[in-house]
Amino acid sequence: MKLRDFVLRRIILAIPVIFGVLTITWFLSYVVGDPLAMYVTERTPDAAIPGIIRARGLDAPLVVQYFLYLTALFQGDWGVSTTTGADQPVLTVLARLFPATIELSIVAMSIAIVLGIPLGIISATRKDKAADHVTRVFALIGVSMPIFWFGLMLKYVLFYQLSVWDLPHLPGGDRYNFRAFGSWQPTTGFLLIDSLLFEHNPALFLDAVVHLIMPAFCLGYITLAIITRMMRSSMLEVIKEDYITLAKSKGLSERVVIYKHALRNALIPTVTVIGLAFGGLITGAVLTETIFNWPGLGRWATNSILNSDIAAINGFTLLVAFIFVIANFIVDMIYGVLDPRIRFG
Amino acid sequence: METDVQNNNGNETIAKLLSLIQIIFVMASLLFGGIIVLGNMAYTIQGWMGVSLEVPAFVSEWILQSLIILVLSFFLIRANQGVMERVSDAFGTSFYLYVFLTVVYATLGTIGLIFMILIVFQLLLIFIPGVRYYWFEEFVEDTKPRIKETRFTLHLIRKSPLVVVGILLISFMVMVAITAPWTTTYAGTTMVFDDVRLPPGSSSNDIKQNYEYLFEDTTLNPDIMPDYYYQQLTITQKYLETVEIPKLFIGVSELETGVDVVSVNITFRIYSLNVTDYEDMTVSQRQSYLYANASVVDESLLQYIELPDETGGYVWELQFTASQKTNAWSVNTRVVISYFSIFPVHIWGTDSYGGDIYSRIIWGAQEDLKIALSVVMVALSFGAIIGAASGYYGGKLDELVMRITDIFFAFPGLVLAMAIVMAIGVRSLETISIALMITWWPTYARLVRGQVLSEREKLYIEAARSSGASDSRILFSHILPNTIQPVIVQATMDIGSVLLVAAGLAFIGFGPPVGTAEWGMMIARGQNYILSAPWMTLYPGLAILVTALSFNLVGDGIRDILDPKLRRR
Numbered sequence: 001m002k003l004r005d006f007v008l009r010r011i012i013l014a015i016p017v018i019f020g021v022l023t024i025t026w027f028l029s030y031v032v033g034d035p036l037a038m039y040v041t042e043r044t045p046d047a048a049i050p051g052i053i054r055a056r057g058l059d060a061p062l063v064v065q066y067f068l069y070l071t072a073l074f075q076g077d078w079g080v081s082t083t084t085g086a087d088q089p090v091l092t093v094l095a096r097l098f099p100a101t102i103e104l105s106i107v108a109m110s111i112a113i114v115l116g117i118p119l120g121i122i123s124a125t126r127k128d129k130a131a132d133h134v135t136r137v138f139a140l141i142g143v144s145m146p147i148f149w150f151g152l153m154l155k156y157v158l159f160y161q162l163s164v165w166d167l168p169h170l171p172g173g174d175r176y177n178f179r180a181f182g183s184w185q186p187t188t189g190f191l192l193i194d195s196l197l198f199e200h201n202p203a204l205f206l207d208a209v210v211h212l213i214m215p216a217f218c219l220g221y222i223t224l225a226i227i228t229r230m231m232r233s234s235m236l237e238v239i240k241e242d243y244i245t246l247a248k249s250k251g252l253s254e255r256v257v258i259y260k261h262a263l264r265n266a267l268i269p270t271v272t273v274i275g276l277a278f279g280g281l282i283t284g285a286v287l288t289e290t291i292f293n294w295p296g297l298g299r300w301a302t303n304s305i306l307n308s309d310i311a312a313i314n315g316f317t318l319l320v321a322f323i324f325v326i327a328n329f330i331v332d333m334i335y336g337v338l339d340p341r342i343r344f345g
Numbered sequence: 346m347e348t349d350v351q352n353n354n355g356n357e358t359i360a361k362l363l364s365l366i367q368i369i370f371v372m373a374s375l376l377f378g379g380i381i382v383l384g385n386m387a388y389t390i391q392g393w394m395g396v397s398l399e400v401p402a403f404v405s406e407w408i409l410q411s412l413i414i415l416v417l418s419f420f421l422i423r424a425n426q427g428v429m430e431r432v433s434d435a436f437g438t439s440f441y442l443y444v445f446l447t448v449v450y451a452t453l454g455t456i457g458l459i460f461m462i463l464i465v466f467q468l469l470l471i472f473i474p475g476v477r478y479y480w481f482e483e484f485v486e487d488t489k490p491r492i493k494e495t496r497f498t499l500h501l502i503r504k505s506p507l508v509v510v511g512i513l514l515i516s517f518m519v520m521v522a523i524t525a526p527w528t529t530t531y532a533g534t535t536m537v538f539d540d541v542r543l544p545p546g547s548s549s550n551d552i553k554q555n556y557e558y559l560f561e562d563t564t565l566n567p568d569i570m571p572d573y574y575y576q577q578l579t580i581t582q583k584y585l586e587t588v589e590i591p592k593l594f595i596g597v598s599e600l601e602t603g604v605d606v607v608s609v610n611i612t613f614r615i616y617s618l619n620v621t622d623y624e625d626m627t628v629s630q631r632q633s634y635l636y637a638n639a640s641v642v643d644e645s646l647l648q649y650i651e652l653p654d655e656t657g658g659y660v661w662e663l664q665f666t667a668s669q670k671t672n673a674w675s676v677n678t679r680v681v682i683s684y685f686s687i688f689p690v691h692i693w694g695t696d697s698y699g700g701d702i703y704s705r706i707i708w709g710a711q712e713d714l715k716i717a718l719s720v721v722m723v724a725l726s727f728g729a730i731i732g733a734a735s736g737y738y739g740g741k742l743d744e745l746v747m748r749i750t751d752i753f754f755a756f757p758g759l760v761l762a763m764a765i766v767m768a769i770g771v772r773s774l775e776t777i778s779i780a781l782m783i784t785w786w787p788t789y790a791r792l793v794r795g796q797v798l799s800e801r802e803k804l805y806i807e808a809a810r811s812s813g814a815s816d817s818r819i820l821f822s823h824i825l826p827n828t829i830q831p832v833i834v835q836a837t838m839d840i841g842s843v844l845l846v847a848a849g850l851a852f853i854g855f856g857p858p859v860g861t862a863e864w865g866m867m868i869a870r871g872q873n874y875i876l877s878a879p880w881m882t883l884y885p886g887l888a889i890l891v892t893a894l895s896f897n898l899v900g901d902g903i904r905d906i907l908d909p910k911l912r913r914r
Contacts, residue, residue: 143897144897146893149889152882282757282760283757302854305853
């Protein structure tokens with residue numbers, strides 16, 4: 001199979017999944033929940049409700065409602081969110097908050113990859129030694145730790161305790177120091193990019209970096225643990241292969257064998273895990289952002305839960321599912337490129 | 346215009362018809378659920394009564410599941426009423442919900458009943474002397490190699506320190522959860538309002554008022570006149586723990602003498618006497634030891650008497666004297682001692698509502714383990730059945746199931762669970778469990794399907810098929826036992842992750858509004874006080890960490906042990 005056919009096949013396979021996602025969100029909010037809650041807020045006058053029911057087709061048969069829902073979604077009408085104060089279209093809010101979450105997730109992912117892959121290699125090459133045990137327990141703790149608790153503890157130690165002892169400490173929350181810098185004009189929405197390229201304000205950039213450290217590490221730890229474990233087990237498998245023995249018997253140094261021969265092949269399953277973990281990161285962002293007061297999608301979703309803002313949750317679920325599907329798609333692509341056998345499978 | 350009216354009329358008839366069907370569905374499903382619950386309870390109680398029936402653990406699991414579904418269905422119906430009131434035309438929206446619920450009930454109910462019948466039948470067989478299980482010899486012969494294999498696995502487990510530690514931790518947590526009533530110092534929902542955010546190890550600022558019922562009766566004997574009660578009351582150090590003096594409350598009210606016109610004299614006395622001395626003395630002799638008394642005629646006697654602040658023996662005496670003998674009379678009588686005691690020490694501090702963290706963590710172990718275990722069990726059984734069928738029969742069924750799981754996999758677990766809880770609209774731990782069950786089953790369906798696919802083509806299955814075994818026999822007694830190991834590993838590790846996600850959901854605010862001791866909610870309660878009262882957050886988080894870690898340790902270790910590539914003799 002050619003690469004183009006492979007890509008096409010994957011795209012065709014993704015379409016039913018996307019429709020399934022739409023159907024599930026529709027089912028949840030229209031069949032199980034109260035469909036009217038999507039479009040009615042506390043500020044809606046009672047007299048307007050019958051009009052909304054008629055306009056939204058809530059009195060129509062279910063099948064018709066389903067198609068109305070799909071049409072509305074494709075036209076960019078994702079309901080009205082009440083969480084941010086004024087009633088705002090969900091899509092607008094999503095677009096505004098999305099960059100903050102993505103920025104946090106990308107930094108977290110970078111931390112996880114940069115630390116996780118070497119840790120996995122160390123653990124695999126020193127199997128059953130002290131370093132291996134330490135790394136394994138470290139990784140196990142990472143997958144067993146409630147991320148929200150970890151965040152709170154980090155905040156307590158690195159922000160509060162250090163400031164009590166008059167030591168330099170990390171900021172306890174927020175995206176940047178609002179008091180020092182005032183508001184900024186989002187161009188791309190990524191503060192790290194905007195502050196350098198558009199605001200020309202290196203101090204703001206540094207401040208943003210300092211604010212990123214704690215939430216990003218908190219968010220990245222689980223992914224770090226997952227990557228380390230995957231890297232370790234795939235490395236262990238690859239090391240046993242014949243071509244590694246061959247490379248060793250050729251007289252190549254351990255370093256060359258591990259980093260040139262084994263690493264490339266061991267990376268393949270790790271790449272999959274990284275792609276899948278990206279979706280998990282956005283989930284984790286829900287909890288991390290709440291704790292670090294990060295103005296992204298996650299905190300907004302949590303607030304909308306407390307406000308019983310169904311439209312917001314629906315929009316958030318849809319967006320996250322789309323990201324997840326796209327991430328899986330990209331992983332499939334990379335997998336296909338890295339391992340040609342998959343394409344012919 | 347005319348057509349509109351006609352349409353409306355048509356709609357109304359359909360609406361009536363559908364609501365009738367809805368009612369029938371609800372009744373049917375409630376009936377089914379009721380049968381399961383009652384049947385299970387009867388069976389369990391039979392076990393308690395000492396009929397020496399061993400009640401297997403999953404029996405009570407079935408009770409739990411049925412109860413969860415029953416409770417939830419009530420909430421769902423209530424939520425649906427809200428929809429019906431606001432959108433009267435939307436009669437169809439919750440119709441499918443009832444269909445779904447009924448299907449769930451029917452499945453659970455049938456499985457539960459089959460289990461029950463099988464168990465009862467087999468137990469009966471055991472109790473009839475001379476009857477041997479027809480499959481017994483065959484069974485022993487069949488399982489010999491498997492037993493050998495299991496022994497070897499156990500040997501490997503014993504050799505692996507991490508797994509041993511994990512198993513010990515799991516048993517510890519389970520023990521903690523089971524023994525909660527005896528090891529806790531406070532109830533899970535107790536709030537001592539004077540003890541808000543006390544640091545670990547501090548004693549309580551408040552004192553606790555206790556009541557002890559000495560006497561409680563509503564009927565008196567008309568044959569004994571005067572009707573007469575007395576009882577020893579010993580004031581021990583227990584009643585004098587605080588500076589507050591113990592009080593004896595006497596309440597006699599709602600005197601009914603039937604049709605007769607009688608006047609009743611009610612007298613209450615306390616003597617500084619022991620009961621033996623009291624019995625030896627005559628009425629006039631007792632008078633010199635009288636400590637306090639109260640009496641009324643034809644009225645309610647509602648009064649308290651402060652007892653002395655020292656230890657000693659007393660006798661209280663209650664006497665009803667009627668002006669003439671009557672046939673029937675009744676009166677509501679209570680003698681209650683109220684005393685104050687010191688609250689136990691808050692070992693791990695208190696939270697912002699004055700709840701004791703230590704006790705709440707132990708009660709929370711019950712809640713959290715219950716959620717994690719029930720979610721994994723239900724998801725596992727449902728997913729395994731679907732996955733096995735899909736892998737074994739293949740074809741269109743397989744394709745359909747895999748597409749459905751694809752859709753479920755398109756959501757991250759927490760987000761889908763969030764959406765489900767939000768749609769159900771009831772904030773409770775049961776809703777969280779249900780949402781997680783719905784989220785988790787595809788994992789097992791995929792896993793089991795893959796295992797069954799790889800096992801299906803093997804030679805021994807071919808042999809079984811050619812010797813005429815039926816599909817279900819091949820699937821359940823040949824394929825499934827051989828695919829169970831990775832499933833067990835996955836389930837063990839999933840208990841840890843379900844615990845984390847459930848705690849996360851409770852943390853976000855999906856738990857019940859107040860009170861319930863659950864670890865995630867305890868952390869949520871503590872997060873606003875993280876700087877001033879870090880113990881509110883620290884201990885529940887450690888509990889989650891240790892529990893999840895123990896399951897992960899076991900799962901991780903067992904996976905290595907069961908891996909055929911690493912398993913060398």
